[in-house]
Amino acid sequence: MKLVVLSDLHMTRPGEVLAGIDPAARLEAAIARINAAHGDADLVALAGDLTDRSRSQAYEDLRAALEQLSVPWAATLGNHDNRDVFARIFGPGALNDDGFAQSAHHLRGEVVILLDSLEKGPGAGGWGQGRGHLCARRLDWLARELDRAGGRPVHVVLHHPLLQVAPVPDPWLLEDPGPLLAMLDAYPDIRGVTAGHIHMATTTLRRGIPYHTIAGGHATSRERFGEGAGRRRFAGPGQMAVILSGAERTVLHFDDYVDANPELEA
Ligand SMILES: [Fe+2]
Ligand SMILES: [Fe+2]
Numbered sequence: 001m002k003l004v005v006l007s008d009l010h011m012t013r014p015g016e017v018l019a020g021i022d023p024a025a026r027l028e029a030a031i032a033r034i035n036a037a038h039g040d041a042d043l044v045a046l047a048g049d050l051t052d053r054s055r056s057q058a059y060e061d062l063r064a065a066l067e068q069l070s071v072p073w074a075a076t077l078g079n080h081d082n083r084d085v086f087a088r089i090f091g092p093g094a095l096n097d098d099g100f101a102q103s104a105h106h107l108r109g110e111v112v113i114l115l116d117s118l119e120k121g122p123g124a125g126g127w128g129q130g131r132g133h134l135c136a137r138r139l140d141w142l143a144r145e146l147d148r149a150g151g152r153p154v155h156v157v158l159h160h161p162l163l164q165v166a167p168v169p170d171p172w173l174l175e176d177p178g179p180l181l182a183m184l185d186a187y188p189d190i191r192g193v194t195a196g197h198i199h200m201a202t203t204t205l206r207r208g209i210p211y212h213t214i215a216g217g218h219a220t221s222r223e224r225f226g227e228g229a230g231r232r233r234f235a236g237p238g239q240m241a242v243i244l245s246g247a248e249r250t251v252l253h254f255d256d257y258v259d260a261n262p263e264l265e266a
Contacts, residue, residue, distance in 0.1 A: 048078025
């Protein structure tokens with residue numbers, strides 16, 4: 001099974017650049033990379049922050065761009081998204097019966113599950129809170145899908161990381177991850193949990209389950225260790241996860257589709 005994860009596209013209005021980066025051009029590069037190199041993928045999962053300010057035009061441009069993909073795709077939402085605007089532009093099938101951008105995909109004997117950790121923020125004009133949340137309805141849905149997965153290998157994709165990765169604790173991760181961690185711990189074959197949001201490439205192993213975060217499509221954060229330690233922002237890379245999975249093992253490649261490093265000749 002081959003799964004590609006895109007995250008943090010932060011689409012804006014046409015021509016509007018964000019921190020010097022044109023999100024539409026980045027998305028175009030990602031789609032070109034997938035069609036050229038990952039046309040054999042079973043699914044492209046979009047891990048939220050599809051847009052930067054939930055503008056209708058940004059969702060419309062995203063939908064039009066995704067029509068160029070040669071691979072099926074599914075999306076969930078991040079704190080920069082607006083669930084109502086997303087559903088209006090992408091149609092009623094974009095949300096499940098509970099009204100969340102959650103979906104499960106049975107692919108070559110494995111299961112990919114997208115969770116919707118967007119929590120609408122009071123007074124935030126329809127944007128989400130920085131912190132993510134999974135309410136009882138969303139977790140109940142997951143419990144049913146894990147039951148349906150029946151022990152097959154499961155891959156989870158959501159916007160907010162569950163675990164701290166930085167030396168200084170990040171206040172904007174998934175709120176109260178305990179119930180979700182317990183469900184994942186109880187399932188026999190979780191192959192990985194892939195998130196975006198912090199715009200940083202990391203892997204954490206906890207109780208035998210790998211938790212990844214990817215840099216995603218927009219600005220990248222990295223920890224600057226040593227002198228002047230702290231989190232710094234960089235213009236890139238533009239990065240997707242490419243997950244190759246079979247009965248014996250699962251590998252995640254951090255595939256940089258925007259990469260400032262020139263390839264060596266030999
Ligand atoms: Fe983001
Ligand atoms: Fe985010």
